[in-house]
Amino acid sequence: MCLAIPGKITGFFTENGIRMAKVSFSGVIRTVCTEWVPEAKIGDYIISHAGTAISVLDPKEAEETLSLLDEMN
Amino acid sequence: MKYIDEYRDPDIVRRVAAKIRDSVTRQWSIMEICGGQTHAIMKYNLTELLPPEITLIHGPGCPVCVTPLEKIDKALVLASIEGTILASFGDMMRVPGTSSDLLRAKAEGADVRVVYSPLDALKTAIANPERKVVFFAIGFETTAPANALALIQAARMELSNFFLLSSHVLVPPAIRAILSSEDTSIDGLLAPGHVCTVTGYDDYIDLASEFNLPVAVTGFEPIDILHGILTTVQMLESGRNEVENCYSRSVNREGNPHALKTMYDVFEVCDRQWRGIGLIPGSGLAIRDKYSAFDAEKHFTLNNIVSKEPEICIAGAVLRGTARPSDCPAFGISCTPEHPLGAPMVSSEGACAAYYHYKSQH
Numbered sequence A: 001m002c003l004a005i006p007g008k009i010t011g012f013f014t015e016n017g018i019r020m021a022k023v024s025f026s027g028v029i030r031t032v033c034t035e036w037v038p039e040a041k042i043g044d045y046i047i048s049h050a051g052t053a054i055s056v057l058d059p060k061e062a063e064e065t066l067s068l069l070d071e072m073n
Numbered sequence B: 001m002k003y004i005d006e007y008r009d010p011d012i013v014r015r016v017a018a019k020i021r022d023s024v025t026r027q028w029s030i031m032e033i034c035g036g037q038t039h040a041i042m043k044y045n046l047t048e049l050l051p052p053e054i055t056l057i058h059g060p061g062c063p064v065c066v067t068p069l070e071k072i073d074k075a076l077v078l079a080s081i082e083g084t085i086l087a088s089f090g091d092m093m094r095v096p097g098t099s100s101d102l103l104r105a106k107a108e109g110a111d112v113r114v115v116y117s118p119l120d121a122l123k124t125a126i127a128n129p130e131r132k133v134v135f136f137a138i139g140f141e142t143t144a145p146a147n148a149l150a151l152i153q154a155a156r157m158e159l160s161n162f163f164l165l166s167s168h169v170l171v172p173p174a175i176r177a178i179l180s181s182e183d184t185s186i187d188g189l190l191a192p193g194h195v196c197t198v199t200g201y202d203d204y205i206d207l208a209s210e211f212n213l214p215v216a217v218t219g220f221e222p223i224d225i226l227h228g229i230l231t232t233v234q235m236l237e238s239g240r241n242e243v244e245n246c247y248s249r250s251v252n253r254e255g256n257p258h259a260l261k262t263m264y265d266v267f268e269v270c271d272r273q274w275r276g277i278g279l280i281p282g283s284g285l286a287i288r289d290k291y292s293a294f295d296a297e298k299h300f301t302l303n304n305i306v307s308k309e310p311e312i313c314i315a316g317a318v319l320r321g322t323a324r325p326s327d328c329p330a331f332g333i334s335c336t337p338e339h340p341l342g343a344p345m346v347s348s349e350g351a352c353a354a355y356y357h358y359k360s361q362h
């Protein structure tokens, strides 16, 4: 339940007053609540738990971590 | 950037592992708190890449594993009540109660439904107004906000047929209990990246200074885990007892304020029993009085439940990090994923299941 792979937002809709998104997890489309990531836009990658997004992944931070490790020797 | 393959790049994996080997000069024991991390370590055989000086200790971060037996027995009683629908995360279905499990109850005719999200359980309640729907709401700080959101929605929609059987736990008090006990030898911690995504990591800064150990906030891909280990080793070797955030693409220091607000609107901190570990003060979340109408344990009569653990299972020691699954006499013999005796053999985050699934593969 805590295993969460990143998913890509493909669209938004509203359900029972809640801001939901269609999210592709490696090609599998699921419905995810996006109430807590108001900044999320189509194309963003999110981490979701129990059907609710808890973060939008930050591409800049992701890049920096990778290049830091990649340059290591 | 798709955030998956890049973090499994074999070249970078090798490079970070080599750097760990170069950095280490003595024996260190590092606990990965989260069961998701334990699974990744086993799946990618990361221990093979580590120098012999480093011992990884598996932590208690499996929400299914620490859900008290009594709650599972309560879920079984609720499922057996005529007219109720018991909705649960899939992981809970095979966790053994005292004399049955939810999957067996379902096979025997109870209306037990697997849901992917608490909002799906809520939908079941909306679609079945004449039935009472109980959602078996378990989890850590990652899941508690989503469960809370379903409850807030139920209140907003004035539903009177939706209830939570609530069993939520908080990670930092459990780690404090483990670090305080005499039989542990933990030099550093990998903090759970997704819990910290919600809560931020101030609590881990407190733990680092209280117990004089370094903490790396760590993600779940192979490179993330090696990065967390490397950072912890570097801090250990230089005597720095600090918190470093190695999962900054998802975690910031404050966490997610919206999720936290939802969680604490519905729940308040309480003492909580951890399966296999015991009572840990301030380690749980209880439904606040203003939402007590949605509390399954208040709405239904659930007395006279006698819960009894199987004697052979050493899940408590496994969850505290003082034993490995392979130390258990039942492991792989009388306890398998098909016939689990304890929760760590069932859950996708349980250490026993991780050992069982991936050990043979390597």
Ligand code: SF4
Pocket (backbone or CB within 6 Å): B312, B313, B314, B315, B318, B325, B328, B329, B330, B331, B332, B335, B336, B340, B341, B342, B343, B344, B345, B352
């Ligand atoms: S192998 Fe089975 S019986 Fe042994 S500790 Fe793990 S869950 Fe319990």
